[in-house]
Amino acid sequence: MSGSRVAAQAVRAQAAARVLGTVRREDKDRALELMAQALLRRAAEVERANQEDEERAREEGLTGPMLARLSFDRRRLERVVAGIADVRALPDPVGEVVEEHVRPDGLVIRKVRVPMGVIAMIYEARPNVTVDAAALCLKAGSAVLLRGGSEAVETNRVLVEAMREALTQAGLPADAVQMVEDTSREAAVELMRLRGLVDLLIPRGGAGLIGRVLEEARVPVIETGVGNCHVFVDRAADLDQAVRIAVNAKVSNPAVCNAAETLLVHRAVADAFLPRLAAAVAPYRVELRGCADTRAILPEALPASEADWDTEFLDLVYAVRVVDSLDEAIAHINRHGTRHSEAIVTEDTERARRFLTEVDAAAVYHNASTRFTDGYEFGLGAEIGISTQKLHARGPMGLREICSTKYVVLGQGQVRE
Amino acid sequence: MSGSRVAAQAVRAQAAARVLGTVRREDKDRALELMAQALLRRAAEVERANQEDEERAREEGLTGPMLARLSFDRRRLERVVAGIADVRALPDPVGEVVEEHVRPDGLVIRKVRVPMGVIAMIYEARPNVTVDAAALCLKAGSAVLLRGGSEAVETNRVLVEAMREALTQAGLPADAVQMVEDTSREAAVELMRLRGLVDLLIPRGGAGLIGRVLEEARVPVIETGVGNCHVFVDRAADLDQAVRIAVNAKVSNPAVCNAAETLLVHRAVADAFLPRLAAAVAPYRVELRGCADTRAILPEALPASEADWDTEFLDLVYAVRVVDSLDEAIAHINRHGTRHSEAIVTEDTERARRFLTEVDAAAVYHNASTRFTDGYEFGLGAEIGISTQKLHARGPMGLREICSTKYVVLGQGQVRE
Secondary structure (H helix, E strand, C coil), rough: CCCHHHHHHHHHHHHHHHHHHHCCCHHHHHHHHHHHHHHCCCHHHHHHHHHHHHHHHHHHHHHHHHHHCCCCCCHHHHHHHHHHHHHHCCCCCCCHHHHHHECCCCCCEEEEEEEEEEEEEEEEEHHHHHHHHHHHHHHCCCCEECCCCHHHHHHHHHHHHHHHHHHCCCCCCHHEEEEEECCCHHHHHHHHHCCCCCCCCEEECHHHHHHHHHHHCCCCEECEECCEEEECCCCCCCHHHHHHHHHHHHCCCCCHHHEEEEEEEEHHHHHHHHHHHHHHHHHHHHHHEEHHHHHHHHHEEEEEEHHHCCCCCCCEEEEEEECCHHHHHHHHHHHHCCCCCCEEECCCHEEEEEEEHCCCCCEEEEEEEECCCCCCCCCCCCCCEECCCCCCCCCEEECCHHHEEEEEEEEEEEEEC | HHHHHHHHHHHHHHHHHHHHHHHHHHHHHHHHHHHHHHHHHHHHHHHHHHHHHHHHHHCCCHHHHEEEEEEECCHHHHHHHHHHCCCCCHHCCCHHHHHEEEECCCCEEEEEECCCCEEEEECCCHHHHHHHHHHHHHHHEEEEEEECCCCHHHHHHHHHHHHHHHHHCCCCCCCHHEEEECHHHHHHHHHCCCCCCCCCEEEEHHHHHHHHHHHHHCCEECCECCCCCCEEECCCHHHHHHHHHHHHHHHHCCCCCCCCEEEEEEHHHHHHHHHHHHHHHHHHHCEEEHHHHHHCCCCCCCCHHHHHHHCCCCCCEEEEEEEECCHHHHHHHHCCCCCCCCEECCCCCHHHHHHHCCCCCCCCEEEEEEHHCCCCCCCCCCCCCEECCCCCCCCCCCCHEEEEEEEEEEECCCCCC
């Protein structure tokens, strides 16, 4: 039965986590170094496994971005290995004293950062997640259960084998990094329900995957990644800046979650702004889909459907809507947004303040591109995903965000009256 | 249909939360003051409603602790009103800058504390939770949906009416505090599934309630309160201190979650310690249930069953077990504990360090009673519950712990390369 096998893996992960939680930084960093070496040593094997995955995926009819995300060549391997070095260089989050106070009776109450325990990742195609997540979890003192997609199973297997070999070599439990080889949906659901064994489940993938996890999971989950982001060009915007930001938020990398999908334009500047925007995005062949007011100014724009306001295109498509007021812009975003990244362009600081306060999102921007929502850009060093929920962590999640805390209370015999 | 009614309440709560999130501290504190006044003004009405609840509960056969928890007399009303004053005096958590850094290009990245939004509480008997939760949520800028037990429905109704009246008087939306009057299980399940409307659900009650919520909920939940806590008397313990702590952890208030349920005693000191313990708890009529080794030393102890190690007695019952080693004590706690509060009594700092690191719980104690795990004792000022999960908040939850954060990014036109 797949179920009991997943549970057995989680039991071993928990035992490994208990060991990892007590390991010093030097030993974790040494294991990370050995992981990087083991991965490079197996480069040819990784490439062969990836070719196998790609061939099978092509036979099964996978195309376009999904197939592209599956690809894991030497260059990508070297990039994830460089990522391991970044994680090594980061300070150890475990043991950090977050707060401390001493009560009048001398009792010391200390809030300390501790490992989460067992972290499960459920993700699609991209094999880089396999290595990134393992490195971050190891540094944060947690064991990880990696349940990647069936498309990448051969690649992931070699990557995980290499990392487990390195853990053994470092004298750490190999079960701190495990792959859930059973890629059936039943095994995934089993994993989502292992209360008391899985301390945190992070799904990474499209809206469909996230939705399924939220429905099925009985363990604590952090929702990640879906980004229907907006740029609002206010009536008080510097239009040069607005064009630059609106273009950057779409074209610098349209396939990622922090790219903007809808542009909201205040009616007072629509006539002046929209033709300049259209000219600026033309070289990138961005398809504009506008509301009726937009199309009155830009007749070449396609008509936007109601569904477009709720769509994360992840492509060179921009929905454009003219709004009558700041209130209308905020209401549109709070209704259609996914609470990821939202920007206002304005020279009016009071209007900016209202936008920043009233828009409900992980990151809100004044006069900057939404594309900055990222662990590296925000100074976390590396990230395991971007949380779009309000509990525990919001926005990019680095090492601290995959830890928990614990109160350590030091007494000399104190009792309570 | 009860369901759609609960959803409609949540929609109104969300609208109210959007207003509350922008309200200044002075206005929230003024509303809290008016709440306190309104509750005192209605004291006679509250008492009548509570008598009605008590009569009905008695008719329905409610007895003992459940009936005691339902009781809400003038003295208890005055205590919750005093609690409102405590909350008023606390600093406003909303708007606190948690972290800030400036990137080389001048972009300011600020992590700011923001309200959670809509918080739902599902709880049993105790009407004080109705007022405590409403006051804390209001101060933290969140709307609250209060779903108390059917036993307390009349009392809760009067309390909520008084608080809503005060909100209106203060010029704030009354829907920031709402009671879910439908106490059916269907309405509770509906509430647990309002994704996108309920940002956080906090169940408070026994293990049965918490378990049901964890199974049914599709909104983010914080698990609270079940406390199967232990005191471990190490071979290196100061036995005077060990007796004092072991007695206090049980008898100072056996009905609460931070009371100890099981006492673990190192074999090397069992002969010396156990007779002293038995003598010390005798005046309190504590029932001891021991393992075979315990009963060899204390023949008057009843035999402990396997189930006793997993039971939160919440009563003057102490399970007692002799262990051979620190490892055995840690393993017992990690297996049977509920990750609430765990104490070691020892003069050996290295053994203490191991216990504090390896025991997985919200609060771990060295030479102090588990009874200190409490929002007031930990300096949070007030608490909405004690989290026993690792995500978001662990241990006593005060104002900060019912907030979220948001990244506010301030630019001058920055775009990403």
